[in-house]
Amino acid sequence: MARIRTLAAAVVVALGATLLPQGVPEPAAAAIGGITWQDEFNAPAGTPVDQGRWRFDIGGGGWGNNERQYYTSSTANAVHDGQGNLVITARRENPANYQCHYGRCEYTSARLLTAATFTQAYGRFEARIKIPRGQGIWPAFWMLGNDMGSVGWPAAGEIDIMENVGKEPNTVYGTIHGPGYSGGAGITGSRTLARPLADDFHTYRVDWEPNSIVWYLDGVEYHRVDPSRLGGNRWVFDHPFFMILNVAVGGNWPGYPDATTQFPQQMLVDYVRVSAHVSDGGGTRLRGAHSGRCIDIPNANPVDGAGLQIWDCNDTAAQSWTFAADGTVRAMGKCMDPAWAGTANGTEVNLVTCNGNPAQRFTLTGAGDLVNLSANRCVDVREWNPNNGGRLHLWDCTGGANQKWSRA
Incomplete structure (x- = not known):
């Protein structure tokens, strides 16, 4: 064969x-x-x-x-x-x-x-x-x-x-x-x-x-x-x-x-x-369609395990994300990461040292879904929270506005 x-x-x-x-x-x-x-x-x-x-x-x-x-x-x-x-x-x-x-x-x-x-x-x-x-x-x-x-x-x-x-x-x-x-x-x-x-x-x-x-x-x-x-x-x-x-x-x-x-x-x-x-080029903000706010590292502190959130869009390094050739999404020298390489609905999306684990690979599709490839699930704002501090997790891709992201 x-x-x-x-x-x-x-x-x-x-x-x-x-x-x-x-x-x-x-x-x-x-x-x-x-x-x-x-x-x-x-x-x-x-x-x-x-x-x-x-x-x-x-x-x-x-x-x-x-x-x-x-x-x-x-x-x-x-x-x-x-x-x-x-x-x-x-x-x-x-x-x-x-x-x-x-x-x-x-x-x-x-x-x-x-x-x-x-x-x-x-x-x-x-x-x-x-x-x-x-x-x-x-x-x-x-x-x-x-x-x-x-x-x-x-x-x-x-x-x-x-x-x-x-x-x-x-x-x-x-x-x-x-x-x-x-x-x-x-x-x-x-x-x-x-x-x-x-x-x-x-x-x-x-x-x-x-x-x-x-x-x-x-x-x-x-x-x-x-x-x-x-x-x-x-x-x-x-x-x-x-x-x-x-x-x-x-x-x-x-x-x-x-x-x-x-x-x-x-x-x-x-x-x-x-x-x-369509590649992203350098660092870019990722703005949510539902809230109008951007994916953010809390307090611009890139500590391992920092839970990612949405916040008013700004020009700080805490919101400057780069889509690397290895499929990782990076800011402040670290990678977007599903907690403990989780794939289930509700898995928190954190910031972790880049480690080569396939779980850290994401892609932003033409329709605005930020998809974790290992889980085949989308980055989602928990409970449709549109406010500063709304936390991110993985969830089944539904097409909802709380899962839609654009480069800003």
Whole structure:
């Protein structure tokens, strides 16, 4: 069920679906900015791939998974159709000059990547795709860390935005791989529709923030991961990644084409778009929507265990919060922290020495929810108290104004 990929090879695995538990409140969407990269594939029919945006992986070495295709740069395998789509075509053919690790290749296809043209850390990565179908057909839209050449796989990290295997025509998979959670231990989720995915175009996306990646099919979330899911292993999704589009034929996970598989098979890509992640920059006040007051360290005294409160907004260091790259929220040299790493409703939100515990990771979503990632609960003003001194705790995310925060 796993495949191994490096820059020419990596690993993907399909496990059972890992969905959000029933009844667990979901944080709101990520803070997403403007488009930073896109390809709309609007060139005339027969136009080759824009190599200012995409380059090709070429070869037939099995790609770490005993795949049967030879990837080419030919317009027979990747070309614009003149109707606003990129078409990646898998064909049954075995020309003598296409040698695979097991002998002469049986199929050709294409694998496009942006490693030499575009990388980005964080943001929204989305494509609208009509996938191919059939036993042994394996389309994918995915990403690898840009440090593959220096640290290798899985230390560079892998984010699989969309994968489908033809023997499961109605199911999309989303997965991450990293050190200690690769191959069969990859962290995956899935969503299954009533109709085969190949019947229609669908949008496949991830929203990626520091310490959070969320998968969507047609705008509906179906999988979410953060460092608390890694069992103490290292989170490696904190640096730029590049994108890959490909259609594989055969392999350890999908199996191989059989008498039912028809060729050629085509994947149509309407667009690929990347949007920025909105970062906070330097220190900022966090103003409550209900009270109009700001998150504050009492008496500007950064003692461990100080219970955070709301107070009239001011320009002191006690209200100057920084969202650090490790997912912590810091002021006066210390970190916002749920008391005793608690995850339950009512857990006090305190100030504590930064210690690397995943419990200290928070994210401020685009909808204004300040979410503790370990608890999957929101920073909330206790008892809707709008007055100076109102204390903070964790509570199920309800969308209420006493849980809404903005940078002020």
